[in-house]
Amino acid sequence: MKSVLLLDNVGVVYRGAAHNKEALRGLSLEISGGEIFGFLGPNGAGKTTTIKAILNLLFPDQGRILLFGEPNDSVRARRRLGYMPELANYYWYLTPRELLLMYAGFFGMPKKSALKKIEALCERVGLAAEADVLMKFFSKGMMQKVSLAQALINDPDILVLDEPTSGLDPIARINVRDIINEVKSQGKTVFFSSHELSEVELVCDRVGILHEGRLIKSETTAAILHEKGQQRSLETYFTDLIMKKNP
C-alpha cells in the first residue's frame, strides 16, 4: 500500500517564559492508503500536538512530515486533506449552510455544486433540520456535526479527526463510525484520535498509543485484541499498558 502520511522522527517543544515543554519526541509513523488508524493516549500525551503538526498549524523542532509523499506545506497535498479540530470554534453568526459554503469556496467549488454537496452532507451528518439555524444556538454535539461536515466538504483522500465522537450522543456516534467506514470503502485514509476505545476497536485497522510524547505501540487492532491467543478488549490492553508506565 502507498504511504499517505509519514512522520519521521518528529519532535515538538512548546517554549514558555517559565519553562519549556517537550510535547513530542522521536515520533515516527507511516500510514498507508485505505487505512483507518486510531491514535490513542492519555490526556496530554501529545495527540493534538501531532495532529496540529500534520496540519502544518505548528512547526516541529525536529523531523519531517510528508503527505502523499510531499512536504506537508504543499498546497497540492493539503487540498486532499480534511480536518476536524478538537474544539470547533466557528463563526456563531453563520448557519451551517453558510459556513460550509465558505469552506467550499476555499476549495474553489462552484456555488451550484457546493450547495448540492452541502445539502447531502448536512443530511449525512444529521444536521438536515438545522442547516439554516445560526450556530450560536447550537449544542456541543451539533457543532461537532458541523465540524465533521466541514472536514468532508472537499471529498478528502485523508481525513484527520481529533476526537470526532466527543460530545456526541450514541446514535450520532454510530453515524460517525458509519461515515468513517464509508470513507474507507472509497479507498481513502482516516487518522483520528480518540478516548472512545470501544469505538476505536470496532473501526480501526491499526492503533498507535502515545505516552508522554512518545509512541509506545503501533499495532494492528486484530493483533492487540488476540495477543498470545487471548481475547481481550482494547480498553484492558490500553489501561494495562499505561498503568505499567505510571505505576
Ligand SMILES: Nc1ncnc2c1ncn2[C@@H]1O[C@H](COP(=O)(O)OP(=O)(O)OP(=O)(O)O)[C@@H](O)[C@H]1O
Ligand atoms: N500551546 C501550548 N503551549 C504549551 N504547552 C502546550 C500547548 N499545547 C499543548 N501543550 C502541552 O503539550 C502536551 C500535549 O498536549 P496535547 O494537547 O497534544 O495532548 P492530547 O494528547 O491531545 O491530550 P487530550 O487527550 O487531553 O486532548 C501537554 O502537556 C500540554 O500541556
Ligand SMILES: [Mg+2]
Ligand atoms: Mg487533544
